[in-house]
Amino acid sequence: MRLCTFYKLLFCLILNCCLSITAFAQTQITQKPLIRVGGYQFAPYVNLQMDGRYTGLTLDLINALNQVQQQVTFEFVPTSIEHRNKAYAAERFDMMLFEDPSWGWEHSKMQFIPLNIKDGEVFIALKNRTKDQRYFADLTNKSMALVKGYHYTFVGSETDPEQLNKRFELVFVTSNKASIETILRQRADIAPVTFSYLNYYFTLNPEEKDKLFISEQWAQHYHLGVLLAPHSQLKIDQLKHWLELLEGSGKLAALAQDYGFTLPTPKALKP
Numbered sequence: 001m002r003l004c005t006f007y008k009l010l011f012c013l014i015l016n017c018c019l020s021i022t023a024f025a026q027t028q029i030t031q032k033p034l035i036r037v038g039g040y041q042f043a044p045y046v047n048l049q050m051d052g053r054y055t056g057l058t059l060d061l062i063n064a065l066n067q068v069q070q071q072v073t074f075e076f077v078p079t080s081i082e083h084r085n086k087a088y089a090a091e092r093f094d095m096m097l098f099e100d101p102s103w104g105w106e107h108s109k110m111q112f113i114p115l116n117i118k119d120g121e122v123f124i125a126l127k128n129r130t131k132d133q134r135y136f137a138d139l140t141n142k143s144m145a146l147v148k149g150y151h152y153t154f155v156g157s158e159t160d161p162e163q164l165n166k167r168f169e170l171v172f173v174t175s176n177k178a179s180i181e182t183i184l185r186q187r188a189d190i191a192p193v194t195f196s197y198l199n200y201y202f203t204l205n206p207e208e209k210d211k212l213f214i215s216e217q218w219a220q221h222y223h224l225g226v227l228l229a230p231h232s233q234l235k236i237d238q239l240k241h242w243l244e245l246l247e248g249s250g251k252l253a254a255l256a257q258d259y260g261f262t263l264p265t266p267k268a269l270k271p
Contacts, residue, residue, distance in 0.1 A: 032070070032071065032072050032073045033071075033072045033073070033233050033234070034072070034073050034075055035072045035073065035074045035075070035094050035095065035232065035233075035234050036075055036076075036077045036092070036093040036094050036095075037058070037062055037074055037075065037076050037077060037093060037094070037095055037096065037097060038077050038078075038079045038084060038087060038088065038092065038093035038095070038096045039054070039058045039059075039076055039077070039078060039079065039096065039097065040078070040079050040080050040081045040084055041080075041081065041174065041175055042056075042081070042098070042176075042194075043056060043175060043176045043177060043194070043197045043200070044056055044057055044194070044196050044197045044200045044259035044260065045057045045058045045097070045098040046058045046059070047175075048078075054076060054078060056259070057098065057255060057256065057258075057259050058076070058097045058098055059076055060255045060258070061097055061246075061252070061255060062074045062075070062076055062097070064246055064251055064252075064255065065242055065243075065246070068242050068245050068246055068251075069242050071238070072234060077092060077093045079092065079093070080149075081147075081148075081149035081150065082148075082149050084096070085104050085105070085108065088108065088227075088229065089108070091229065091231050093229075094228065094229050094231070094232035094233075094234060095226055095227055095228045095229060095232060095234070095239075096226070096227045097226055098115070098117065098224045098225075098226075099224065099225065099226070099227050100151075100222050100223050100224055100225075101223070101225070101227070102151065102157065102223070103151045103157075104151065104159075105227065109229075109230050110227045110228065110229060110230070111227070111228040111229075111230065111236045112225050112226070112227060112228075113225050113226040113228065113236065113239065113240055113243065114223065114224075114225040115224050115225045115226065115243070115252075116247060116252075117222070117224040117225075117256070117261075118221075118222075118261070119194065119195055119196045119221075119222045119224060119261060120194070120195055120218045120219070120220050120221040120222050121152070121192040121193060121194055121195060121218065121219040121220050121222075122192070122193060122195050122198065122214055122215045122217075122218055122219055123136045123190050123191070123192055123193075123214070123215035123217075123219050124179075124180065124183055124190070124191055124192075124193055124198070124212050124213065124214055124215070125183060125189060125190050125191075125212070125213050126183060126184070126186065126211060126212065126213065127210070127211060127212060127213045129189065129213075130213040133215065133216055133217070135213070136190065136215040136217065139154075139168065139190065142169070142189040142190050143169040143170070143171060143187075143188040143189045143190070144168055144169065144170055144171070144188055144189065144190045144191065144192075145170075145171045145172075145173055145178075145179045145182040145183065145187070145188040145190070145191035146164070146170055146171070146172055146173070146179075146191070146192070147172075147173055147174065147175060147176065147178070147179060148161065148172040148173070148174065152192060152219065152220065153219075153220040154192070154219055154220065155167070155168070171187055171188045176193050176194050176197040176198075176201075177197075177201065179191040179192070179193050180193055180198070180201055180208075180212075183212065184208060184211060184212075192219040192220075195218075195260075195261070196256075196259055196260045196261040197259075197260065198214070198260070199259075199260030199261060200259050200260035202260075203260065226239065226243070
C-alpha cells in the first residue's frame with residue numbers, strides 16, 4: 001500500500017515537472033525580443049503630460065509598429081535631451097524616432113532611416129510688436145526664447161547656455177509650448193517654434209492665433225528619421241519594411257495629420 005502511494009506521488013511529481021518544462025519552453029518560444037525606443041520632451045513627437053504620461057507622434061508610431069508585426073515588441077524609454085547621447089552610447093535604448101542626424105550624433109555609430117516628414121522651425125512674435133517680415137531678419141537687440149538643449153542652426157547648433165548668452169539676450173525654456181507662452185506673456189520678443197507643434201497648439205488654443213505673427217521664412221528645416229543602434233538585435237531591413245508598410249497604407253500620414261501636418265500617401269505596399 002505504501003509502495004503504491006509512493007508511485008502515485010512519483011508519477012504526479014514527474015507529470016508536474018513535464019508540464020512546467022513545457023510551459024517554460026512555450027514561454028521561451030512565444031516571448032518576443034524587446035526593442036527599446038528612446039525619446040525626450042519634443043512636442044508634438046514626445047510630450048510629457050502633467051500626470052506623468054508620455055504622448056505624441058512617437059508613442060503613436062510605436063503602437064502602430066507593434067500592430068503591423070508580431071516579431072518584436074517596441075517599448076518607449078524616456079530620456080532627456082541633455083543626456084540622450086550618453087544614454088544611447090550606454091545602450092539604454094535601441095533606436096530613436098523623429099531624430100535629425102545633425103543633432104549631436106555626428107560622432108555616434110548608428111544606422112539612419114529617413115522618414116517622409118517635412119518639418120522645422122519658424123519664428124513667432126507678438127503682432128502688436130511687429131510691422132512686417134523684416135522684424136525677423138535681425139535678431140540683434142531682441143530677446144529670444146530657446147528650448148534648452150535644442151540644436152538651432154541659426155546659432156550654429158550651439159547648445160551651451162553660457163556660450164549662447166554671450167551672443168544673445170535669451171530666456172531658456174523646457175518645451176515648444178513654453179516658448180509660445182513666453183512670447184504671449186511678453187517675456188521675450190522672438191521664439192523659434194517647431195512648425196507642426198505650432199499648428200497643433202492653434203487647434204487646442206485657437207484664440208491665441210490672432211495674437212501671433214509668424215515668419216514666412218523657416219528658421220531651420222528638420223531632416224527627421226529613425227536612428228537604429230548597431231548593437232540592436234533588430235535588423236535595419238526589418239524596420240525599413242515595417243515603416244514602409246505604415247507609410248504605404250497611409251497610417252503614418254494619418255498619425256501625422258493628428259499633430260498638425262500632412263504627409264503624401266504613396267501607393268500601398270503588401271506585407
